[in-house]
Each structure stands twice: as C-alpha cells, then as structure tokens.
Amino acid sequence: MTRYEPPTQPLEVSDGIFAWVQHDGTWWINNAGFLVADSGVVAVDACSTEARTRALLAGIRAVTTQPVRTLVNTHHHGDHTFGNYLFEPATIVGHERVRDGIRGWGPPRSAPFWTDVDWGEIRLSPPMLTFTEGVDVWSGDLRCEIRHLGMRAHTDNDSIVWIPERRVLFTGDLAFNGRTPFLLQGSVTGVRRTSSGCSRSNRRSWSPGTATSVHPRFSSSARTTSTSSSTPLEPDGRPG
Numbered sequence: 001m002t003r004y005e006p007p008t009q010p011l012e013v014s015d016g017i018f019a020w021v022q023h024d025g026t027w028w029i030n031n032a033g034f035l036v037a038d039s040g041v042v043a044v045d046a047c048s049t050e051a052r053t054r055a056l057l058a059g060i061r062a063v064t065t066q067p068v069r070t071l072v073n074t075h076h077h078g079d080h081t082f083g084n085y086l087f088e089p090a091t092i093v094g095h096e097r098v099r100d101g102i103r104g105w106g107p108p109r110s111a112p113f114w115t116d117v118d119w120g121e122i123r124l125s126p127p128m129l130t131f132t133e134g135v136d137v138w139s140g141d142l143r144c145e146i147r148h149l150g151m152r153a154h155t156d157n158d159s160i161v162w163i164p165e166r167r168v169l170f171t172g173d174l175a176f177n178g179r180t181p182f183l184l185q186g187s188v189t190g191v192r193r194t195s196s197g198c199s200r201s202n203r204r205s206w207s208p209g210t211a212t213s214v215h216p217r218f219s220s221s222a223r224t225t226s227t228s229s230s231t232p233l234e235p236d237g238r239p240g
C-alpha cells in the first residue's frame, strides 16, 4: 500500500483562492481547492479517503476559521467525492448526474488495476443541490460560475468552476497536468473540445483535477494577463 503524504499547505493562486495539490497524482489522489470569504468557505471537491479529506479540511483550517458552507463536486468520481460526508452540513452542489454517478458506483472497492487504498470510514454523501446546465455560487462578492459542459468529456457530468473576476479556473479532471485524462467513462472528442476551450481561456491560473508538479505552471500562468472575463468554455455564449 502506497504511503500517503498530504500537502504541507494549500497553494494560494489568487487572493483568498487556494489549490490543494496532492502528490503524486496516481490512482485516487486528486487535486481540490477552496475559496475563503467572511461569509464562509466554498470548497471545490473532496478527496478519496477519510485521511486525505481530513488533511484537506486541516489545510482549510490552517488559513481560516470560517466554516465550509458549500462544497462543489466537479464530477462524480470517488477521488473527488468519497470524502463529501466530512463536509456536512455544508450544501453539496453538483450536476444532477453527479448524484446519479455517486449512487451508481456505490462505496469504495478494490479493483485489480489500482493499488490498495486505506479508505478509512466512507459514507456516500451525494449532492443535495443539483443543476442541469449551471449555477452560480458566491464566495463573498466573488461569483463562481459552475457550468456543465453539455457534452461527455472525462465523464458525462463534468463541470468547471470559473471565477471570472480573478480569471481562475478549476477544471476538475477535464485536465490532468502533463497527462492524458482518464477516458474510460468519457469521450476523446469531448475532451479535445473541452481541452481546447481551457487552453483558449484567458485564465490567470487553473487547477487541474489530477496530477502533480503543477506549482511551476501555477507560477508561470499567474504571470499571464488578460482583460477578458468570458467563461472559458463558452466561446459562443453557451457551454458546448
């Protein structure tokens, strides 16, 4: 069993916006994020195990005493959702098929093609607030645009979280840093379209949902500048 080493601290990619970058980016090790405001914390994705999600929550508490009021799931995969229950009583938000996907997959289980995982205690906690196309949540005065992409890509329920005022993009697993996204439940055509949209976006920084070594990319992308605030995957005003 692989020994897990949690991140030492969250990475602040914009004022009050943090990425939680877990090394080493192999099976069941994802990236997450959160936004801090006086009104509370908006989190983007949980982690796969009890220990990894508790480490994320400790990372949040290291920078704020505000409670997590909202948790956004970018898609249904367990490395982003098995730890949802540890965020309760936060409102958990996701595309309607995220809820279906979590309930359809069921609890964690071993499989022949990934390493054993110490899950800890896991209780499924699917979103209780669902949407079909998109919804906005607010982190203080910052609008966070959660948008389903209107197509199958990594899964059939991928959403991005776009903060236009800061030009920060959380992609979920639509982007793996330096790797091809996992596509067994997805679509090559969909990922090509969504990846192209991400690349064209005028983001200041973006957080891929999986894989390590993103710090240099955060640093380099943080130096880019743009005046656009259009949603990156809506070049013609509509997702997809």
Ligand SMILES: [Zn+2]
Pocket: 075, 077, 154, 173, 182
């Ligand atoms: Zn995934």
